[in-house]
Amino acid sequence: MxxxxxxxxxxxxxxxxxxxxxxxxxxxxxxxxxxxxxxxxTNFLKKEIITEQQLAPNLSDRQLKPVFKKGADVIKEEAGVLYLKGGTYNKQTGLAVIKKQELPxxxxxxxxxxxxxxxxxxxxxxxxxxxxxxxxxxxxxxxxxxxxxxxxxxxxxxxxxxxxxxxxxxx
Known part of the structure; x- marks a missing residue:
């Protein structure tokens, strides 16, 4: 069959x-x-990652964008320190403290x-x-x-x- x-x-x-x-x-x-x-x-399930990076002093907002990416918007400036969404940048020393939120x-x-x-x-x-x-x-x-x-x-x-x-x- x-x-x-x-x-x-x-x-x-x-x-x-x-x-x-x-x-x-x-x-x-x-x-x-x-x-x-x-x-x-949101920051749901994300952890904060903080890194320090030595940059050139006296950089402009535009020059900081590649380093801080989405957090490059300046919130305020006090005593030569720029406070950004994604961290801080010291204009005198060039030290940048970058804060990012990442998933595991x-x-x-x-x-x-x-x-x-x-x-x-x-x-x-x-x-x-x-x-x-x-x-x-x-x-x-x-x-x-x-x-x-x-x-x-x-x-x-x-x-x-x-x-x-x-x-x-x-x-």
Whole structure:
């Protein structure tokens, strides 16, 4: 007796299942880092890192920007010391005290993976992961046949999810 080729729907279900198992770890990382990124403008889970750097004396605000980056805005100046968002700079001695807030090592690495761009050596992983998520979205519609009650109920949930997504985009 000849073995029947599995239907397209069954093949999609099989790929969906094993791809889901394969990507479970990276989905966990992206979910956790995505939640953490919501709090990126706060100090949630961050620790303060203080470094000292000897710079040339009498630098201008513009010259301090590369050193202090986002914290280069001058708050006040007293006795030749500039107080910035990201630390202090002594105009006479050139000593800069730089304060940064950083996530713990592993969380920082997870966040960098999540925010990877084409400059990152792992950007292909983001493309593969995004394509896999698109496959999961589409393959979910082949998990059950349209005649089944669970498929029809699922369509209501799908429409509800699409409406919620549109609301979130435009609000």
């Amino acid at each position: 000849a073995k029947r080729k599995p239907s397209f729907a069954l093949q999609v279900r099989i790929i969906h299942r094993y791809l889901g198992f394969f990507l479970a770890g990276i989905m966990f990382i992206y979910a956790l880092s995505g939640i953490l990124m919501i709090f990126r403008n 090592f592993i969380l920082n690495k997870m966040e960098k993976l999540h925010k990877a761009t084409t400059d990152s050596p792992v950007y292909f992983l983001n493309i593969f992961f995004g394509a896999s998520l698109l496959f999961f979205v589409l393959s979910a519609f082949w998990m059950y046949t349209p005649k089944m009650a669970i498929f029809k109920k699922g369509m209501y949930y799908a429409v509800g999810g699409i409406i919620l997504s549109l609301i979130l985009i435009f609000v």
